[in-house]
Amino acid sequence: MSNLVIVESPAKAKTIKKYLGKEFDVIASMGHIRDLPKSKLGVDVENNFVPQYVDIKGKEDLIKELKKKAKKSDLVYLATDPDREGEAISWHLAQMLGVDLTKDNRVTFNEITKSGVKSGMEHPRTIDIKLVDAQQARRILDRIVGYKISPFLWRKIRKGLSAGRVQSVAVRIIVDREEEIRKFVQQEYWSIDAKLAAKGYSKKPISAKLYAVDGKKLELTGIPNQEQAQAIVQLLEGAHYVVSNVKKGMRKKSPSPPFITSTLQQEASRRLGYQSRRTMKVAQELYEGVEIEGLGATGLITYMRTDSLRISNEAAEMAEAYILEKYGKEYLPSTRRIFKSKKNAQDAHEAIRPSDPSLTPEQVKSSLTSEQYKLYKLIWERFIASQMANALLDTVTVDIEAANCLFKASGFTVKFDGFTVLYEDTKDSDDEDTAALPPIQTGDELNLKELAPNQHFTQPPARFTEASLIKTLEENGIGRPSTYAPTITTILARGYVEREGKSLKPTALGEVTTRLMEEQFSNIVDVDFTANMEKNLDAVEEGTVDYVKMLSDFYSPFIQTLEQAEKNMEGTRMKVPDEETDIICELCGRKMVIKTGRFGKFLACPGFPECRNTKKIVKETGGLCPICGGKVLAKKSKNGKAYFGCEHNPECSFMTWDKPLDEKCPKCGSTLYQKTGRGALIHCLKEGCDYARAVEKKSKDDTEE
Structure with a gap:
């Protein structure tokens, strides 16, 4: 008896083959094998939006091989990735290879380990048509938006542009932030810091901040000008500083949950400097399997496209066993931690975690590339820490009064390090006033060592980074775990956005295109409308909404909007302003501008066609x-x-x-x-x-x- 297992990638095929043995032939489809045609819409909008799929160009030999192997096999198992895209690939394979859709021939692996593969093979099921419908609905929806609006943009702005249901909203979010930055009016404000010494305590002085004057708490923007700051300083210079209140307490610091796709991309960006695309590429390698010395091809993490925080009992037990052995009983919480996923999370997969928590980063380091090791270490430490006890901090807050002014000083000492012995979020490192305060009591007099007025200016909102953009998209319900990285890649490739250090800055093209989209296709770039479409797609997956009806409800008003836009902009073309530089054209003396051509950006003289001077940047x-x-x-x-x-x-x-x-x-x-x-x-x-x-x-x- 011969069995054929079809997966998506050669690396995954190699790892699974090791666990299944000689009775199984494992082959990779190399992703999708069929898709909508590139040369036309490929959707029959008049007849229930039937898609017209074609074989992907360049995969002819692979398709022949798949058909040949399937014909010779007694059983064909479709083992593509466990998500919408994977389900759709399996459905296309079944259609192409004549696999019976009513039989249990679909298997999924949350982790590519011996137990994960065994569990998947022992629980085959039929292809989930609701998942397939959700993927088809997303694909058709994106095709309609892209193929109907893009030619309009070519005619009204520039050839080669594209619009997208998610990418256009992402660009708008970045453009809106840039507009906020431009409109921001900087304001001056002042703060006053005091350095005070406790009598008989010669160590580091206490740092205290002015909190209130004459019983009135200072605004967030502090003291409005230098004159008022200096007046307060003069009042305080000869004053007596007395401790009016000492408040002691204990603060618990809890670990963050294991990673989901968005938080992994954010933390990898902050800690490792990885772009989201790079993070997902390396995570895919860790999931599909890496050659580990002494173990062979091994999948090191669970499936990396997920928004669920659920973890299996088996994984939690393995983490507990490791913590108990490595750190001791006091580092385990009294009850196992259960993290609650957000309301619209898809719970098909676990959170991203090490497949085998007992396999430490140091044990596998010699078998991994530098990128793989760093990302595995990040995932492993975050997961293990999520199962550890809270950190306990002894906190002290001190009120200090002087001349009708109130200063506050605070600090803490670590009573029990808990999970922080292993891992701390980057945001946790921003804690201020971490120094311990000297042993002072209410009524103690303090000696003034230094009184410093400090000038500040309010800051505009920061530009988005990849990490903060992904967080914003997730919080607004735009896109899904599989779409964050491709969306950012697309808007950069199209020239709507550019990198400035780690920041994402809209280009002139991005701003002009967004302005047109806001004026003519307001729904397409509306955050709430796009988030609602995501909810509809989720409802298709759950089987509560018919995808043909959903597409029909979208299509009719969309086409009316497109027709109205054509009328509104008849004979009109929007100009993308050139970015002027300080580089002088040596032929005519004008300041050269930056233009974009087939091969990227270049310098050109604005005097064209009289002056045709161009240069490389x-x-x-x-x-x-x-x-x-x-x-x-x-x-x-x-x-x-x-x-x-x-x-x-x-x-x-x-x-x-x-x-x-x-x-x-x-x-x-x-x-x-x-x-x-x-x-x-x-x-x-x-x-x-x-x-x-x-x-x-x-x-x-x-x-x-």
Whole structure:
């Protein structure tokens, strides 16, 4: 008897084959095998929105092989990923291979481990048509929006643009934030800090902040101007400082839940500097299986596209056993922690956790790439910590009175470190006033050591980073775990948004396109409308909404809106303003502007067509070439990898992957360069100079956003 198991990727196939043995042939479909055609809408909107699927170009040989193997097999198991997309791929495979949809031939694995694969194979089921309908509804909905609005954008703004049900909302969120930043009016305010010493206590003085004046609490923006701040300082300089109240307490700090897709992407961005796409790529590798010394191909984490916080009893028990052995009974909570998922979470999968919690990051480190190790360590530590006891903090808050002014000082000491012995969220590291206060009591007089008025200015809202954008999308119910990373990738690739450091900044194109979409297709870029569509798709998956009716309810008013937009903008074309630079055109003296062409951005003279001068955009680093002394420029290879080269290339051959620093070599005066990764160091590349030193390790605060 021959059995065929079809999965999505070769890595997953290899791992599963190890567990199933010789009786099973395992093959990968390499993702989707059928999709809507690229050249046309591919949806019969007149006849119940029937999709017209075609075989994906380039997969002809694979499809032949799949058909050949399926024909020879007694049983075909469809084992694609356990989500909407995976269910749809299995359904397409069943259609193509003639697999009976009424039989139990669909298997899913939440984790690619021996027990996970065994459990999946022991519990086959029929293909869930409700899941398939939800995926088809999403695909058709996105196709209608994209294929109907995109040509309109080509005619009204620029060729090659695209609109999307989720991407257009994401761009609008970024554009709206940029508008807030532009409209922000900075305000000055002042605070007053005092450093006070307790009598008989010679250690570090107490840092206290002015809290209230004449019984009135200061506003968040503090004292409005320098004159008022100076008047208060003069009042306080000769005053007596007396402790009026000492409040002691204990604060519990609870661990965060295990990761879901969005929180993993956010924390990997903050801690590791990974973009969401990179995080999901590495997580996929850890899920599908990695060659581990002594174990072979092993899936290290559970399925990484999930918004459920549920974990299995078996996993919780394994975590408890590890904590008990490693840290002792006091590090276990009195009752097992159960984290509650948000209201609209899909509970098909567990939270993201290590498949085998007893397999520590250090045990597998030698078998993993640097990226895989860092992400596995993050997932493993967060999960184990989530099952540990609270941290307990002894807190002290002190009120200090002087000349009708009230100062407050606070601090804490760690009574019991609990879960923090292993893991702390990045946000937890922002706690202020962590120093312990001296043993003072009510009525104690304090000596003033320093009184400092400090000027501040209110700050505009920050631009979104990938982490904060994903958090906002999730909080507003826009997209699902599988869509966050592709959405960000798309809006960057389309040129609607660009990176500025870690921040996401809208381009002129993004702002013009969003303005048009707001004016003509307000629903498509409306946060609430898009979130409601997500709820409808969830309802299709639950079987409470018919997907054809849902599409019909959307389509009729959408087409009317499109027709009205054509009338509203008949004969009108929106211009994308050019970004002016300080670079002067050497042919005519005008300031050159940045334009976007087929191969990316370039400099052009705004005097076109009279002046046709164009240039490559050159990014100077401030470094100098160790060979000829020319400027070192930041460049990109054909595959997009950053490197650095001399401005006189090709006459000068200097290039390096090492980043030039704003620092000179103490031995020869040349620019120093920093090598990253393994063997990281700061060194001089001047021939004959051997200066080098180790890179100082950054503190945790330095690595966070």
